[in-house]
Amino acid sequence: MSRQLFIFAIIFTIIASVGCSSKDTEKLAETQKKLATVISLGKDLMPVFKRSCGVCHNRQNLNSPATEHNVYYENIDDITNKIGKFIIAGNPDESSLYKICEQSYPLSDEKIVMPPPGSGIPKWTDQELEKFAKWIAAGALKN
Ligand code: HEC
Numbered sequence: 001m002s003r004q005l006f007i008f009a010i011i012f013t014i015i016a017s018v019g020c021s022s023k024d025t026e027k028l029a030e031t032q033k034k035l036a037t038v039i040s041l042g043k044d045l046m047p048v049f050k051r052s053c054g055v056c057h058n059r060q061n062l063n064s065p066a067t068e069h070n071v072y073y074e075n076i077d078d079i080t081n082k083i084g085k086f087i088i089a090g091n092p093d094e095s096s097l098y099k100i101c102e103q104s105y106p107l108s109d110e111k112i113v114m115p116p117p118g119s120g121i122p123k124w125t126d127q128e129l130e131k132f133a134k135w136i137a138a139g140a141l142k143n
Pocket of ligand 1: 052053054055056057064065066067069071097100101112114115116119121124
């Protein structure tokens with residue numbers, strides 16, 4: 001009887017520890033996933049802004065109509081100074097800058113389509129847009 005109990009205790013311990021460790025693994029995977037989905041403005045988005053927008057909207061290009069209204073996409077500050085105006089933290093769909101990059105921004109009857117068609121500059125890909133949306137949704141941090 002006591003031997004049976006002993007075996008039972010061992011089996012119970014094994015089951016309990018397996019259950020526990022798989023839970024720990026799950027938790028770790030969840031944490032890793034969360035960390036991996038934090039989008040960095042500097043690392044993840046700036047290279048895209050520079051490639052698709054900054055090539056024209058930069059401070060070396062002062063004679064171009066692209067910079068006529070001080071529209072620059074060269075550095076992190078150029079993006080964060082648009083928060084509250086063209087970027088609405090927490091809400092990508094209300095963020096006109098996001099809509100412009102998605103090429104779905106209406107301006108009266110005309111759409112602002114950027115980069116301009118025929119310019120040869122690549123637009124934002126779906127994956128890049130998803131990152132931009134996630135960054136805005138997560139609060140548009142200066143990160
Ligand atoms: C090939 C050069 C070029 C690229 C690349 C480009 N733009 Fe432009 N952009 C222009 C020019 C030229 C104008 C001004 C002429 C016009 O209004 O059509 C302009 C105008 C704008 C305006 C309107 C400014 C105003 O006050 O009327 C915004 C906003 C803008 N661009 C955002 C962007 C964004 C965001 C990107 C990247 C997705 C981008 N642009 C990429 C050339 C470019």
